[in-house]
Amino acid sequence: MPDLPASVRVGIDIGGTGTRFAAIDEEGVVLARHTVRTPVAVDAGAATAFLADGIAVVTAGAGGQVGPATISGVGIGASGPVDADGIVRNPHTLPGFSDIALAPLVTAASGAPCVVESDAVAAAVAEATVGAGRGAADLLHVTIGTGIGVAVVRHGSPVLGADGFQPEAGHLDVPDEEPAPCYCGRTRCWEQTASRRALQRLAGVEDVGGLDRMAAAALDGVPTAQAVFDRYGQRVGLGLRTLVTVLRPTRVVIGGGGARFLDAYRDATVRTVRAVALHGLDLDLRATALDDDGGAVGAALLAAI
Template sequence: MFCFGVDIGGTTIKLGLFDLQGDVLDKWEIPTRKEDGGKNILPDAARAVLSKMNERSLSKEDVAGIGVGVPGPVKEDGTVETAVNLGWDFMDVQGTMQKETGLPVKVSNDANVAALGEAWVGGAKGCKDVILATLGTGVGGGLITNGKIITGAHGAGGEIGHMHLIDDFPRACNCGNYGCLEQVASATGITYLAEQALAESQEASVLRDRKVSAKAVFDAVKENDALAIEIAERFGKYLGKALAMIAAVTDPEVIVIGGGVSKAGTVLLDFVEKNFQIYAFTSCRKATFALAELGNDAGIFGAAKMALDAYASR
C-alpha cells in the first residue's frame, strides 16, 4: 500500500510517493500555475499523481490516499475560503482532487501539515504534542495535540504569526493588524529590528558594513558582535514569550523551529529557549526545543501521514 503527499506552494507543487512506513520512494515537483485564478493548480497536481501511478504500475486499490497541504486556512471539510498566494477565493480542494483522481483526499494548512511531518519522522519524531514555528518571510505555525492537527472552526488553527504581541507598533502587518509576532520574528521582522537598532545606537558593529538581513544578524552573533547579540536577544524575547503563551494552551512535549531563519542553527534556539523559560508556566518549562529536520520536504511527509491517518480511521 502506498500514499501521496502534495505540498502546494506559490511557486512549485512538491509531490512525494510514500510507503506505509514513511519512506519516500519518489519525490518531484511541478510549477504552480497561478494564472486565471489558479484554476489549473489542482488539475495539474492530480495529473502528476495519476502519471506517477501509471509510471509505477499502481492501481487505485494500491493507494491509501492523497494528503494535500495548502498555504491558507483549510476547513475540516477540505475547503479553502481564500489562498491569496495561489489566486484562490473559495476552493473545494478535497472535492476537486477526489473528483480528478478518484482517490481519497485529506487537506490541511501547509504549516500544520509540516508540523505533522516533523512529528512523524523529523525533529519531533515520536512526540504527540508539538508546536512548530516556521520562521521565513512570515511566521507560520502548526499545532499537533495527541497526534492530531488542530484545525479550528475556520481553518485558522496554528496561525501563530498573527498573535498580537506588541501594543502601539508603528507598522501594519500583512494581515492588517498591528504588532503581530510575524513583524518581529520573521526574516523581515529581524531585519526591521536590526535596522531600528542600528538607527538608534552609535555602537560599532559589523552589521554597519553589511547588507542587513536575518542571516547577517546571526552571522554577526556568531562573531560575538555586541549589537547583533542585542538584536537577537530582542527577537528571542518576542518569540520566547509568544511560544510560552501557546504552550500554556497546548502543553507541548517539544517545540520545533523551522523555516529559513532556523538555518542559523542552535545559536538561534539559545535566545528563544532562554526567554521561553522565563515566561512559560511551570509545567510547560519541561518542553524541549529542536530544529526542524525535514526542510522543504516537511510538507510532503506531513501530507502523506495525514493521508495514512485518514486511511487507518476508515
C-alpha cells in the first residue's frame, strides 16, 4: 500500500473548452490528474460544486488506496482577463466563472487557501519552474489553444501590468490578407488568426486528430500540408515578432494544443520573426515540456507563492 503524501497542492486550469485538475507533491510531480468539459451555463453555486468535485477526484487519486490526500493549497488558472483581486473578467469564453469571487468559495468548499490567476501566468510559471523554461533568466510563454494567452516570467516571478492585470498580449493587431474580427474589438487580431481553432479552420479539419494527420504529412514533405503549416507558422510569427522585439526574452516556449504541431510550423515562425529582429536578437523557441498539464501544474505551484 503506497504512503499517503503528507499534503498535496491542487491546480485547476479552467479553459474555454476543458478544465484540467492536477494534484502535485512538493517537488511538482503530478500524482493525479482529471479532465472534464468546462460548463458554460452555471451560476456561482454550480461553478463551485464543479470545482469541488474535480478537487475531490484528484485528491482521492493522489492518496491512492489510502484515502484522499490532505490539501495544502489550491491554485486556479483561468482564461483571462483576471483582475488584481483574482476575479475572472471573461464573459466571452468563461461566462460561468466570470465576475465571481472564486477563491473564498473554493476555500470554503475545500478547506484550503486558494489563489486565482490567469491561465497564461500559471502555464508560464510551470514551464519556468519544472518545464522547458527551466534555467532561463526570463521566459516568454505563449499558450496556443482555444485562444492565445501570453505571460512573461522573470527571475521566477510573473510580470504583471501596472494595474495588476495580466497583460492580454494574445490580442495584438496583426497584418493579414483577410479580416479577423475579435470580441476584443480588433478587426485583425492575433488570437483569431493563430489560435488552435484558427489552425483547424486553415487546415479545413474538424478536430485535433485531423491536425495530427496533416502535421505528419507536412513533416513528410507533402506540399499541400506544408503550405498550411507554413502559412500558420507565419501567422504565429506575426504576433510573436512584436512581443520578442519589445520584451527581448531569453527563451520562448509554446504551450497549449498548438505546441504539439510546432515541428511542422517552427521554421516559418522563426523566419517571420527574424525578418524584423533587431540588434542581434536570437530566437530560442521551444515546445512545452509539460504537454497538457502545464496550466494545472502552474496553478498548483502558484498556490505556494
